[in-house]
Amino acid sequence: MSEQSDRGPLPIPLPPVGEGEVVSPAGDAKKIRIATCSLAGCFGCHMSLLDIDERLFGLIKLVEFDRTPLTDIKHCGPCDVGIVEGGVCNAENVHVLKEFRNTCKVLVAIGACAINGGVPAMRNNIDLWECFQEVYQYEGGLDGGQVPNDPELPLPFDKVHPIYEVVRVDYFLPGCPPSGDAIWKFLTDLLNGREPKLDYEMLHFD
Amino acid sequence: MSKTITIDGLTVPFREGQTIMDAALSAGVYIPHLCHNPEFKPHGSCKLCTVNVNGRNVASCTLPAVEGQQVLSDIAELNAERLALTQMLFVEGNHLCPACEKSGNCQLQAVAYYLGMMSPHYNHFYPQREADASHPDVMLDRNRCIYCELCVRASREVDGKNVFGLSGRGIKTILAVNSASGLLGDTDLAVTDKAVQVCPTGAILVKRRGFTVPIGQRVFDHLTIKDLQTGGGHE
Ligand code: SF4
Ligand code: SF4
Numbered sequence: 288m289s290e291q292s293d294r295g296p297l298p299i300p301l302p303p304v305g306e307g308e309v310v311s312p313a314g315d316a317k318k319i320r321i322a323t324c325s326l327a328g329c330f331g332c333h334m335s336l337l338d339i340d341e342r343l344f345g346l347i348k349l350v351e352f353d354r355t356p357l358t359d360i361k362h363c364g365p366c367d368v369g370i371v372e373g374g375v376c377n378a379e380n381v382h383v384l385k386e387f388r389n390t391c392k393v394l395v396a397i398g399a400c401a402i403n404g405g406v407p408a409m410r411n412n413i414d415l416w417e418c419f420q421e422v423y424q425y426e427g428g429l430d431g432g433q434v435p436n437d438p439e440l441p442l443p444f445d446k447v448h449p450i451y452e453v454v455r456v457d458y459f460l461p462g463c464p465p466s467g468d469a470i471w472k473f474l475t476d477l478l479n480g481r482e483p484k485l486d487y488e489m490l491h492f493d
Numbered sequence: 494m495s496k497t498i499t500i501d502g503l504t505v506p507f508r509e510g511q512t513i514m515d516a517a518l519s520a521g522v523y524i525p526h527l528c529h530n531p532e533f534k535p536h537g538s539c540k541l542c543t544v545n546v547n548g549r550n551v552a553s554c555t556l557p558a559v560e561g562q563q564v565l566s567d568i569a570e571l572n573a574e575r576l577a578l579t580q581m582l583f584v585e586g587n588h589l590c591p592a593c594e595k596s597g598n599c600q601l602q603a604v605a606y607y608l609g610m611m612s613p614h615y616n617h618f619y620p621q622r623e624a625d626a627s628h629p630d631v632m633l634d635r636n637r638c639i640y641c642e643l644c645v646r647a648s649r650e651v652d653g654k655n656v657f658g659l660s661g662r663g664i665k666t667i668l669a670v671n672s673a674s675g676l677l678g679d680t681d682l683a684v685t686d687k688a689v690q691v692c693p694t695g696a697i698l699v700k701r702r703g704f705t706v707p708i709g710q711r712v713f714d715h716l717t718i719k720d721l722q723t724g725g726g727h728e
């Protein structure tokens with residue numbers, strides 16, 4: 288799963304939880320803590336995570352969720368695995384991404400946007416101001432519209448970047464989105480202490 | 494007795510005048526390649542087909558086979574270099590596969606799958622490249638061009654038209670169109686031309702054919718590029 292590259296294997300191996308099927312760890316063994324977020328993404332990868340369907344029940348016996356769009360926890364505590372959807376398109380994305388890198392032992396880039404910018408990166412060859420004007424001012428039915436300029440809004444970047452251009456990433460799970468089966472294969476490999484590996488038909492850039 | 498070379502220990506026969514790539518393809522041995530297409534004279538630019546011959550790394554699509562050559566191809570070191578070359582092709586263009594009509598049928602993407610490319614690894618250039626929609630039936634999107642010159646060769650050698658050419662050098666290379674305006678619509682390119690069919694990526698596309706084949710039924714959804722190009726079956 289990690290390429291034959293400078294990106295090493297798991298920095299701290301996760302406890303093995305048996306071979307093959309995910310099995311419940313004996314007694315009250317510590318659960319694996321997972322955080323997830325969507326930066327410049329569409330939440331499609333999160334939807335695909337839910338596509339593992341009833342296997343979620345098995346998963347939930349093994350893991351507990353920290354900061355995710357599902358839990359409404361605002362900041363990450365120490366986690367075993369951080370899963371990041373979406374690329375980096377503004378200053379807030381960088382803060383969140385760095386928080387994930389700092390608090391998660393293993394950082395996973397999930398989906399095309401986290402890995403190469405994806406569809407949001409289609410704006411990379413358009414001047415940012417022209418792009419905003421088109422969207423907020425010139426588009427039909429927007430008479431009197433203006434480009435939002437509230438100080439609360441995060442500063443947008445002129446280009447969208449994949450997350451590995453900002454922080455070190457341990458594993459990549461491509462797809463737009465990766466299928467529920469691919470996510471399941473990846474997670475079960477990781478939770479079982481195996482080097483995650485996708486079958487040919489699960490590896491997709493689209 | 495026919496002459497032979499060995500590729501990864503396998504004895505492979507060849508005819509006089511064949512390259513190592515020709516011999517490999519005839520024997521059903523896959524050496525990854527992008528700028529090579531057996532219907533055309535070799536170009537030798539992508540270097541993906543680099544093999545080790547008697548201790549030296551050379552492009553197998555241009556090197557003639559010679560009796561007794563010991564060729565190494567499917568080894569970790571060479572596959573790592575092929576992966577790096579493929580990743581560089583991704584970052585020096587704009588390859589947003591989810592929005593590309595060629596996805597699933599694209600040789601660049603298929604080679605990346607074959608080599609197990611999980612990310613483009615390098616920093617993206619996000620270069621500024623022009624698309625050309627001026628032709629009624631053919632779309633040219635330079636964002637996806639890998640400069641293999643297959644369209645250039647096909648237009649010259651098969652179509653007898655000379656519609657395409659590379660201009661500029663190094664990272665400034667662009668795929669030029671030979672018309673006064675520089676636009677595809679002002680050339681005599683026809684949708685039936687070989688130049689339109691031969692592009693390994695989504696740089697040259699026939700209009701109004703996008704996404705006609707559903708996901709799951711596209712060329713590389715189940716078949717690897719190795720299977721396809723060596724006539725092998727689905728493993
Ligand atoms: S040309 Fe191939 S690699 Fe490039 S965006 Fe299209 S499908 Fe992806
Ligand atoms: S347009 Fe296609 S065939 Fe022509 S040089 Fe580019 S990638 Fe090769």
Ligand code: FES
Pocket residue numbers: 525526527528529536537538539540541542543552553554555
């Ligand atoms: S296939 Fe030989 S250099 Fe491209």
